[in-house]
Each structure stands twice: as structure tokens, then as C-alpha cells.
Amino acid sequence: MQIFSTFEHSTYLELAITSLEKVGIKDERILAVPLISRVEERRLFDTLHRADGISLFDKGAAIGTAFSVIGASVGFILEWGPIYWGLIGAATGFLVGFIIDYIIFKVVHKRKRVVRGKKSDVVLVVDCPSELVEKVEEVLWEHLALGVAKVEDAR
The missing domain is CATH 3.30.70.120 (Alpha-Beta Plaits)
Known part of the structure; x- marks a missing residue:
């Protein structure tokens, strides 16, 4: 046996x-x-078949929405109009949110990425x-x- x-x-x-x-x-x-313990880095982007629960899209979408509303509102006064400024605000907000998530993931969570519990x-x-x-x-x-x-x- x-x-x-x-x-x-x-x-x-x-x-x-x-x-x-x-x-x-x-x-x-x-x-x-x-x-042998896993030493490869986590992937930044999830696929359809593999997701690790970390999303770099969430903050970008939220901040992009807020910036697009602000850009469209201010766009009534500016030269290019509300549509262009709304799109510029959405793109800028998405990039800001993505960069924030990326920095948090790469810098802050890298230090805390230890396996909890018994392995x-x-x-x-x-x-x-x-x-x-x-x-x-x-x-x-x-x-x-x-x-x-x-x-x-x-x-």
C-alpha cells in the first residue's frame, strides 16, 4: 500500500x-x-480562459466616465465642442485610471505578493x-x- x-x-x-x-x-x-514553487510573474491582462481577479480596467472606466462628463460639460464653452472634449476627457481619464492601477499592481502589491496560509x-x-x-x-x-x-x- x-x-x-x-x-x-x-x-x-x-x-x-x-x-x-x-x-x-x-x-x-x-x-x-x-x-518547485511558481516564480513567474502574473499576467497583466486576463484572457477568456484564465483570470486572476486583478483588473486594470475598472478604475480607468470609472475615471474615464467622470472625465468625459466633465469634458462634455466644459466643451460647451470651448472651441471644439462637447463631443470632442467628452472623448478627450474619456481617453484621458481612462489612461489616468489605468496608470494608477498599473502602479498599484507593480509597486505596492509586488511587496505584498506572498502566499498566505500553509503551502x-x-x-x-x-x-x-x-x-x-x-x-x-x-x-x-x-x-x-x-x-x-x-x-x-x-x-
Whole structure:
């Protein structure tokens, strides 16, 4: 039977492996695989199939609407008229809002972009006889495994 568990990369993982060896699991039957964390930058623009919940469009649309109303109102007095000044105000407002969101995303949130909560860094696979399954699961939970699953052999 195989038992899979995930751990944070810490001394608890080492203690769990040592305890498994004391229970009677040979070290050839224990496999610890470290996971590689994602390091690529988030994309600025979402696609139809992939969205991360960050939008650079919202503030631009709101500020663009406000600037277009102001531009159209002031445009009655100015030479080009309300339509042109409304469009100029909308474009200017959208650019201002987009730049604000971009600066917030790139500068402010870059410092805070840490993963909250517990993250699994290592997958531990234990191949053990069926009579030791309960004891192995108990050892893994005692050493703060984030998750444990067991798979029966198809032999």
C-alpha cells in the first residue's frame, strides 16, 4: 500500500521520516519529492480562459466616465465642442485610471505578493505493508502533515 502526504519544508518532515524508519519502514520505501514553487510573474491582462481577479480596467472606466462628463460639460464653452472634449476627457481619464492601477499592481502589491496560509512544499510517498498503514498514518498526522491519502496496490 502506498501512502501520500504533503508537508511544509521543515524539521517536522525530517522527524516524520525518522519516525517512519523507527516504525519499521525501510528508507528505500520512503520517497520525499520537493515541489518547485511558481516564480513567474502574473499576467497583466486576463484572457477568456484564465483570470486572476486583478483588473486594470475598472478604475480607468470609472475615471474615464467622470472625465468625459466633465469634458462634455466644459466643451460647451470651448472651441471644439462637447463631443470632442467628452472623448478627450474619456481617453484621458481612462489612461489616468489605468496608470494608477498599473502602479498599484507593480509597486505596492509586488511587496505584498506572498502566499498566505500553509503551502505544501514536499510530497512524501511511503510504500508500506498493509499491517503498518494505520501506524504510518498516525505518525504522519503527528508530525503535522498537511494532507494524507492512501492508495492500495493493484497487485
